[in-house]
Amino acid sequence: xxxxxxxxxxxxxxxxxxxxxxxxxxxxxxxxxxxxxxxxxxxxxxxxxxxxxxxxxxxxxxxxxxxxxxxxxxxxxxxxxxxxxxxxxxxxxxxxxxxxxxxxxxxxxxxxxxxxxxxxxxx
Amino acid sequence: xxxxxxxxxxxxxxxxxxxxxxxxxxxxxxxxxxxxxxxxxxxxxxxxxxxxxxxxxxxxxxxxxxxxxxxxxxxxxxxxxxxxxxxxxxxxxxxxxxxxxxxxxxxxxxxxxxxxxxxxxxx
Numbered sequence: 001x002x003x004x005x006x007x008x009x010x011x012x013x014x015x016x017x018x019x020x021x022x023x024x025x026x027x028x029x030x031x032x033x034x035x036x037x038x039x040x041x042x043x044x045x046x047x048x049x050x051x052x053x054x055x056x057x058x059x060x061x062x063x064x065x066x067x068x069x070x071x072x073x074x075x076x077x078x079x080x081x082x083x084x085x086x087x088x089x090x091x092x093x094x095x096x097x098x099x100x101x102x103x104x105x106x107x108x109x110x111x112x113x114x115x116x117x118x119x120x121x122x123x
Numbered sequence: 124x125x126x127x128x129x130x131x132x133x134x135x136x137x138x139x140x141x142x143x144x145x146x147x148x149x150x151x152x153x154x155x156x157x158x159x160x161x162x163x164x165x166x167x168x169x170x171x172x173x174x175x176x177x178x179x180x181x182x183x184x185x186x187x188x189x190x191x192x193x194x195x196x197x198x199x200x201x202x203x204x205x206x207x208x209x210x211x212x213x214x215x216x217x218x219x220x221x222x223x224x225x226x227x228x229x230x231x232x233x234x235x236x237x238x239x240x241x242x243x244x245x246x
Contacts, residue, residue, distance in 0.1 A: 008234060016139075023146050023155055030153020032146055035209040047235050078235040081228040082221050086158040088229040098205050105204040106211040111131060112170050112201040 002040035005047075009040055013085040019055055020087055024097070027076040027090040033097035034105040036065075038087060043078075050075050052091055071095040125163035128170075132163055136208040142178060143210055147220070150199040150213040156220035157228040159188075161210060166201075173198050175214055194218040 002009065014020055019037040026033055036054035038046065042062060045053040049064075052073035056063040066072030073091035080087060098105040125132065137143055142160040149156055159177035161169065165185060168176040172187075175196035179186040189195030196214035203210060221228040 011232075021144050021158060023158060025153075025155055030148075032148055032155065032211055035144060035146060035204065050237075075235065076237050077233060079229040080232040080234060081158065082223050082225070082231060083228070084232070086228070088155055100205050102205070105206070105209070106202040108205060109134075109203040109207070110200060111203060112198065114173075114199050 002044060003048075004040040004044040008043070008080075011080070011084045012040065012043075013083065014039070015085075017057075019057070020085060022052075022054065022087040022089050024052065024073065024089045024091060024093075026093050028092075031104055032106060033073075033091070033093055033103075036063075036089075043087065046075060046089065047078060052089055066094060069095075069099070071097065073097075125167060126171075127163040127167040131166070131203075134203070134207045135163065135166075136206065137162075138208075140180075142180070143208060145175075145177065145210040145212050147175065147196065147212045147214060149216050151215075154227055155229060156196075156214070156216055156226075159186075159212075166210065169198060169212065170201060175212060189217060192218075192222070194220065196220075 018039050022036045022038050024033045037057055039055045042053045042055050052065045052075055054063045072094045075091055077090040096103055102108060141162050145159045145161050147156045160180055162178045165176045165178050175188045175198055177186045195217045198214055200213040219226055225231060
């Protein structure tokens with residue numbers, strides 16, 4: 001049972017466990033903060049409450065980001081990709097996105113970094 | 124059978140189908156371009172060839188991005204997240220990332236966009 005807009009639910013493509021990956025990005029700096037998982041109801045809550053809400057696969061419950069840590073994610077935009085099987089969520093992240101205290105979940109384990117001294121930057 | 128560095132393979136956490144989601148970001152502008160899926164060998168190829176390589180779930184084969192379209196992704200950095208179950212790939216994207224011709228796969232279906240006129244921007 002879900003409250004998600006039927007027009008959105010009709011085009012959403014879910015994995016076998018009924019979830020869709022959500023890429024979470026800081027809206028102004030462009031940092032990729034984390035990847036979460038949403039079912040229809042978590043997407044509905046995210047769209048209607050202004051607070052990023054996920055399905056926790058480890059705890060098997062809804063997870064309103066920042067509810068216990070205080071590190072809320074205020075929703076700025078939500079988009080589906082061309083295949084309707086991935087969500088891009090742009091947020092304003094309060095404090096650290098990662099439970100380790102790092103700003104993003106991708107800060108600690110860099111496998112490869114190609115140096116481009118003097119390289120062209122289009123930003 | 125895979126050629127992936129055993130130290131990386133040992134910490135990688137895969138879904139039931141042996142895949143890990145890879146968030147793909149333009150390295151300089153920060154745009155989130157797409158989400159792809161990698162198995163161990165695709166990650167190995169991405170790390171060693173400098174070309175982003177995925178496992179195509181629809182075609183059931185390795186997919187060297189841009190091989191047919193010419194829209195290559197040149198790898199700039201590769202990182203694992205804190206849970207070791209998501210990859211962040213920063214690339215230099217040639218042309219459009221999306222098969223529709225859009226720059227990113229998230230351009231066409233925006234579900235919500237919160238206007239913040241005069242809002243603070245930290246970028």
